[in-house]
Amino acid sequence: MxxxxxxxxxxxxxxxxxxxxxxxxxxxxxxxxxxxxxxxxxxxxxxxxxxxxxxxxxxxxxxxxKRYYIYDIPVEKIITLDKKTMLVDSYAIWRIDDPKKFLESVRTVSLALSRIDDVVYSGLRNTLAKLEFDDIVTGERQYLVDITDFAKKNLADFGIEIRDVRIKHTDLPTENQNAVFERMKSERQSIAALIRAEGQKEAQKIRSEADKQATIIRAQAMSEAERIKGSGEASATRIYAEAFSKDYEFYKLLRTLESYKSIIPNSVVIVGEDLSILEQMK
The missing domain is CATH 2.30.30 (SH3 type barrels.)
Incomplete structure (x- = not known):
C-alpha cells in the first residue's frame, strides 16, 4: 500500500x-x-x-x-482647391515597428486601423485641398509622397510604420458628375477649336509661302526662256545672214518657197501680174 x-x-x-x-x-x-x-x-x-x-x-x-498589412481605407469625400468635391478610394501599407509603443497606445490591430484611417484622411484632406481637380486626376501624383510622409510622422508615436499610401481611384459624387463632365467637354472643345485655328493659320502661311516661291520660280523660268529664245533668234539671224551673204539667189529662192507654205495651202490668194513672189512659179 x-x-x-x-x-x-x-x-x-x-x-x-x-x-x-x-x-x-x-x-x-x-x-x-x-x-x-x-x-x-x-x-x-x-x-x-x-x-x-x-x-x-x-x-x-x-x-x-511583424508582417506588413494592407489596409483598404473607406472612401472619403475631399474638397479640392477649385471647390470641387471628389471621392477618394485609397489604401495604406503598414506594419508594427515598435511593439512596446503599439501595445501602450492602441493595444489592438482594430484600434490601430481606426488611428491609421484618421491620420491618412487628414493627410489626404490637407494635401489635396491645395491642388485643383484636374491636377489630382491627370497629374503625376507626386502629392502621394507628401501624404505618406505626413502619415509616417503622425503614426510613429503609436509604434506604427507606414510604408506607403496609394490612391486606387478617384471619382465624382453622382450629383456632380454631369456638370463636371459638361464643363470638361466644353474646355476640350475650346482647346480643339484653338488648335484647329492655329493649324489653319499655319496652313495659310505655308500656302502663301509656296505661292510666292512658285511665282518666283515661274518668273525665273520665263526669264530664262526669253533669254534662250532671244539667243536662238540671234543665232538664226546670224545663220540667215551668213547664208544670204554666200548665195543671194539661192537664199531668195528658199525664203520664197517657205513663204508659199504659209500662204497658198487652204487659202484663196488674189494676186496681180506684177507680184514678184510669182516669178518662181513661171
Whole structure:
C-alpha cells in the first residue's frame, strides 16, 4: 500500500512538473513579436525567434505580427482647391515597428486601423485641398509622397510604420458628375477649336509661302526662256545672214518657197501680174 502511494505521489508530482514546465516555456516565431505582461505591465519585449521562459500563472504573453498589412481605407469625400468635391478610394501599407509603443497606445490591430484611417484622411484632406481637380486626376501624383510622409510622422508615436499610401481611384459624387463632365467637354472643345485655328493659320502661311516661291520660280523660268529664245533668234539671224551673204539667189529662192507654205495651202490668194513672189512659179 505504501509503495502504491509513493508511485501515485511521484506520478502526480511529475505531471505537475510537466504542466509547470509547459506553462513556463513559450516559443516565439520569426514573424512575431512577443510581449511579456505581468499584471498588465510590460516586462519584456522579444523580437528574436526562439524558446523563452515566463513565470506561470503570473506572466501573460501577447503576440503581434511583424508582417506588413494592407489596409483598404473607406472612401472619403475631399474638397479640392477649385471647390470641387471628389471621392477618394485609397489604401495604406503598414506594419508594427515598435511593439512596446503599439501595445501602450492602441493595444489592438482594430484600434490601430481606426488611428491609421484618421491620420491618412487628414493627410489626404490637407494635401489635396491645395491642388485643383484636374491636377489630382491627370497629374503625376507626386502629392502621394507628401501624404505618406505626413502619415509616417503622425503614426510613429503609436509604434506604427507606414510604408506607403496609394490612391486606387478617384471619382465624382453622382450629383456632380454631369456638370463636371459638361464643363470638361466644353474646355476640350475650346482647346480643339484653338488648335484647329492655329493649324489653319499655319496652313495659310505655308500656302502663301509656296505661292510666292512658285511665282518666283515661274518668273525665273520665263526669264530664262526669253533669254534662250532671244539667243536662238540671234543665232538664226546670224545663220540667215551668213547664208544670204554666200548665195543671194539661192537664199531668195528658199525664203520664197517657205513663204508659199504659209500662204497658198487652204487659202484663196488674189494676186496681180506684177507680184514678184510669182516669178518662181513661171
Amino acid at each position: 505504501m509503495k502504491l502511494t509513493i508511485i501515485v505521489t511521484v506520478a502526480i508530482v511529475s505531471i505537475l512538473a510537466i504542466v509547470l514546465v509547459a506553462l513556463s516555456l513559450f516559443i516565439v516565431d520569426q514573424t512575431q513579436y512577443a510581449i511579456v505582461l505581468r499584471f498588465g505591465e510590460i516586462r519584456k519585449v522579444i523580437s528574436e525567434p526562439g524558446l523563452y521562459v515566463r513565470t506561470p500563472f503570473v506572466d501573460n504573453v501577447v503576440r503581434l505580427s
